[in-house]
Amino acid sequence: xxxxxxxxxxxxxxxxxxxxxxxxxxxxxxxxxxxxxxxxxxxxxxxxxxxxxxxxxxxxxxxx
Amino acid sequence: xxxxxxxxxxxxxxxxxxxxxxxxxxxxxxxxxxxxxxxxxxxxxxxxxxxxxxxxxxxxxxxxxxxxxxxxxxxxxxxxxxxxxxxxxxxxxxxxxxxxxxxxxxxxxxxxxxxxxxxxxxxxxxxxxxxxxxxxxxxxxxxxxxxxxxxxxxxxxxxxxxxxxxxxxxxxxxxxxxxxxxxxxxxxxxxxxxxxxxxxxxxxxxxxxxxxxxxxxxxxxxxxxxxxxxxxxxxxxxxxxxxxxxxxxxxxx
Numbered sequence: 001x002x003x004x005x006x007x008x009x010x011x012x013x014x015x016x017x018x019x020x021x022x023x024x025x026x027x028x029x030x031x032x033x034x035x036x037x038x039x040x041x042x043x044x045x046x047x048x049x050x051x052x053x054x055x056x057x058x059x060x061x062x063x064x
Numbered sequence: 065x066x067x068x069x070x071x072x073x074x075x076x077x078x079x080x081x082x083x084x085x086x087x088x089x090x091x092x093x094x095x096x097x098x099x100x101x102x103x104x105x106x107x108x109x110x111x112x113x114x115x116x117x118x119x120x121x122x123x124x125x126x127x128x129x130x131x132x133x134x135x136x137x138x139x140x141x142x143x144x145x146x147x148x149x150x151x152x153x154x155x156x157x158x159x160x161x162x163x164x165x166x167x168x169x170x171x172x173x174x175x176x177x178x179x180x181x182x183x184x185x186x187x188x189x190x191x192x193x194x195x196x197x198x199x200x201x202x203x204x205x206x207x208x209x210x211x212x213x214x215x216x217x218x219x220x221x222x223x224x225x226x227x228x229x230x231x232x233x234x235x236x237x238x239x240x241x242x243x244x245x246x247x248x249x250x251x252x253x254x255x256x257x258x259x260x261x262x263x264x265x266x267x268x269x270x271x272x273x274x275x276x277x278x279x280x281x282x283x284x285x286x287x288x289x290x291x292x293x294x295x296x297x298x299x300x301x302x303x304x305x306x307x308x309x310x311x312x313x314x315x316x317x
Contacts, residue, residue, distance in 0.1 A: 002110060005120035011185050012123050015178040016105070019127045022177075026170045026287055027094070034294035041301045042310060 080305040082156050083296050086289035094286035101279035107272035121185050125269075128178040129257070130276040131171045135203060136238055138168035138284060142210075143235045146228035156292075158224040159299065161231055162214045163291035167284055169207035176200060187251060195244040196252035203241055206234040220299045 005012040075081050108126030115122035142164040149157035179197065180190045191197065210227045217223030245254045257263045263270060300306050 002120065005109075005123065006114065008119060008121040008123075008185055011121055011181045012109070015124045015127055015181045016109070018177045018181070019131070019174050022170050022174050023283065026167060027290070029166075030287065030290040030294045034290070034297060037294055037297040037301075038310065038313065041297060041306065042314075044301070045307070045310070 090289040093282045097282035104272045104276035124182040130280045131174040134171040134280045146231035165210040167287045172204040194251045195248040199241040
């Protein structure tokens with residue numbers, strides 16, 4: 001296998017690395033964002049239910 | 065037009081339907097993209113012969129050119145979605161346009177970075193203010209502007225409308241990028257692969273290039289659908305279908 005790429009190994013392999021790393025980040029970011037959005041929504045619903053029940057402490061009401 | 069086409073499209077316009085559709089399509093698109101991308105990369109790096117002038121440095125073409133095609137293709141798709149969203153007020157179209165922008169920005173960045181890595185050994189410089197390079201850099205800034213504008217509004221829908229408008233305005237740059245190598249005397253070379261007429265490339269080099277093109281298209285679909293799903297959970301958070309989804313996910317977890 002021609003891993004040295006003539007005298008251009010640095011340029012070719014850096015280009016391949018940029019391609020793979022940028023797309024890897026692009027693939028993982030939305031998956032993490034979806035999980036975070038689900039978690040935040042779950043917390044919001046829990047807060048709303050807390051508010052409906054009188055007498056229970058509503059401690060985490062800093063942001064609506 | 066057949067009656068079932070608008071009906072099918074109309075159904076996809078419903079956020080819960082699109083969410084499920086995107087979830088079903090995404091793994092297949094991503095898997096196929098990875099398989100095709102691996103084949104194309106292997107063929108481009110090891111199977112295709114070296115260029116008679118550029119030696120092995122030309123192999124950057126198998127990443128650079130498909131990425132550059134995607135940077136323009138995604139802008140086209142985004143413009144279409146933004147237009148549909150603005151004219152017919154279809155929420156899914158707005159979300160598709162907005163979530164296309166980060167993927168387009170990623171491919172534009174790859175194009176610029178790999179182009180720079182190709183320019184250094186071939187032209188002797190990492191960067192030059194050539195028409196093609198400059199207009200591609202402007203494309204990156206437009207993509208980033210769209211992402212920034214979308215997220216700078218408290219109300220997501222309002223942000224999407226404003227940014228969709230910016231998408232339409234920024235579309236003027238797309239033909240400039242494409243035709244820059246013909247309109248101006250550029251250091252950047254002209255098109256190698258042509259839709260009309262013979263391409264200036266050997267078949268052994270062309271097929272990995274076209275395979276990578278297919279892989280990046282499929283990758284765009286996979287990334288876009290993952291992003292639309294994440295976006296819909298936040299923007300449709302108050303709706304019953306997302307609440308149902310939440311209880312179902314809790315049951316599964």
